[in-house]
Amino acid sequence: MERREFLKAAGSCAAGAMAWRGKLWAAPADEAARATMQRHLATVEAHLKKGIVPFWFERARDKQYGGYLTNFDEQGREMPCPEKYVNTQCRLVWWFSTLHRRFPEMSGAAEMAAQGVEFLLKHFWDEKYGGFYWKVKRDGSELDNAKIVYGESFCIYALSEYAMATGDRRALEYAARTFDLLQKYCTDTQHGGYLENVNRDWSPEAGGFAGGDRKGLDTHMHLMESFTTLYRASGDELHRRKLEQQIDLICERMIDKATGCGLNQFDLAFHSLPAIAIKRTWNGERMGEQPPEPVDTTSYGHNVELEYLMRQALQAAKKDEEPYKATLKRLLDHALDNGVDWEMGGIFRDGLRATGKAIVLEKEFWQHSEALPAFLDGYEQFGETRYLDGFGKVWQFVQDHMIVKELGEWRTLLDRSGKPIDGKIGNPWKVCYHSGRSMLESRERLRKLLA
């Protein structure tokens, strides 16, 4: 739309318009690139329509207890689901809500979301101290009453999206109350940022493995994500302001100035620390307490995810993107240049910050999901075809190896060549927040670029 208006304003002066377009709207719309994007759009839309959307509509609802089932094997068969994590329940609330918001004609999405919201408010909400518990048993009974900011953030994200999709005021009120509780109990008024791991009564968790003395990019990035959606839903100036503070905090304190990569973990004063597995994280829960990792690694997946979540945050907060462009570009380029496996396709897990060299060559689902809209973001902002090539390399690998063809959802973990290491489609953390959002966001970017 903007581009069309621009071209109209440029009138018939085609040469001038081309020069301007190169400056203002950098992506070249040459025919080869258009044809590539057309092809990607077709495969993305088909995968959504025939894969991810029906997969979760058919399986996610827990007909026995309410809420969602999350665990499915490589054949898409239901596996035991003894635990329900707040973040994963919220990821599916978000998913069905956003489907309803983006495709109002799609039947059943609002109902699927509503029963997740009902389970969430009934079993996770803490009537005594406020906030949402970390996890419950399948039937909703008590399991782990801790307040983990990563999880609280997903509650804000999901309930805000649900409120936007359905107009439900109560959901927005719970989102805003959770936001308020974070401001009251988790803000670090000495150093900025938020405490991430607290007990049921919001007192800090112990240090070390329980993470009470650490801050991380992951949680702070997801807070930026949820404040983006909260502000879009509420229009409340306070939410915009705290979103803005979160963007600048991440830029100033959590991104390595030398390499442009995201750092991982920090002490409370934002000194970068060798990462450790923390108790209530996916790695921490599987692997238990482990020795610290070398401090000089970076996650290509977090870098690209950070790029596009930050760009969405800037747009929601109505901030000028220009001063942030160099930061966004460096996040993308480090992953594009070093993380993309230009030989075998896909994107590696982790690499060295300084040299960029990949050191964990496995291919995990979520980094692939996040790379796709991020590289389209790069193409849209900077107009360089290599971002489109990066998208192609990752998306082809996903189609060839990650997606279980008959089911249309993604495996968890592959080796470098694409051989499954963990073929499960759903686990207590995974569901379709990454893969589904990736397809929705890629679809929208491709349509915009082709418009």
Place this chain on the structure above:
Amino acid sequence: MERREFLKAAGSCAAGAMAWRGKLWAAPADEAARATMQRHLATVEAHLKKGIVPFWFERARDKQYGGYLTNFDEQGREMPCPEKYVNTQCRLVWWFSTLHRRFPEMSGAAEMAAQGVEFLLKHFWDEKYGGFYWKVKRDGSELDNAKIVYGESFCIYALSEYAMATGDRRALEYAARTFDLLQKYCTDTQHGGYLENVNRDWSPEAGGFAGGDRKGLDTHMHLMESFTTLYRASGDELHRRKLEQQIDLICERMIDKATGCGLNQFDLAFHSLPAIAIKRTWNGERMGEQPPEPVDTTSYGHNVELEYLMRQALQAAKKDEEPYKATLKRLLDHALDNGVDWEMGGIFRDGLRATGKAIVLEKEFWQHSEALPAFLDGYEQFGETRYLDGFGKVWQFVQDHMIVKELGEWRTLLDRSGKPIDGKIGNPWKVCYHSGRSMLESRERLRKLLA
């Protein structure tokens, strides 16, 4: 008490006890010092009993509209009081409350405090957005609905003291609600600390003269003061945690590492700035917008005030004082060495940080008030007689020149030699929070040292 127990434990080994005492309880109790302190205690107690206490009992109550009158000339005569500031109303709520708490047998103090609390909750509390307005007209009607964190902090301080004095739960609830509002609206989650100047709806004030883009030691120090009292009243772990963060924020970001002095004003990221007069401060309201002051000055009065408010905060928060002792000592010593006028008595207003040289030689009431308990703090902690000498130099000057003899309250501003520049006893900011607290705190320290 502690000392008596210590001496008992040391038994009859007098020499050993003396050596230990020198180490653990550093103040020498030689007879000359004891005699000096006895004399000071007598003058302090007499001044309280015959001066400050009756002065405000007789005059403070606004019989027409409720709340307090604050403006009195050098003869103690009532002057027009068209405006009631929230901080000054709170200073008198605090005063009468603390009298009731410290001297339960004193009749009338609780009632004097209660009628101030009633006026505060009726006319200053904002039913729509929460928090207390900055100022109202004498009859309580609307005048300036802004939320100034300095003022909100005095509400927390006064209501917490009132709650401790009287057991009033409602006052403590308002104090805690105000604390919560600060956490929600004023925490700077990018840099730490608090925004200080906001509008009625808690949105930030404009930058520059309105102060929306500045932070200052004054407000952050008074937040430490009010969180100290709030935590003592509530016992709520959250209040303790935020108090602890405030102590360390001030130590790390607001004290000059090179000289040990307090800095004055900062941008939001805590870079030290040349101080400007800010709109809703005592100087800003009298003088209007002014060019910035040189950045390398320090306020001797703020340094000594910071020392003893920080020590009280450490004790309330049950933190080990040892790691802070060097910081506390430097604050005291810079003022003792450079701010005390060893020739004419009293303490200067402002000086240069680096050389210590005094450059504003006037003698203002509040710096004298704050120096007294601070220097006794120094004597108690470090056992050096020069702190007691500093106390003597300041207290003698106050008795000789500042106190209006027939009335027993303090003038506002004198020249170096003690000649009145502003002889008024009460103004819209002054009342007896500084002078009265100084006497109460000095009395308690002297009694403890003499015990």
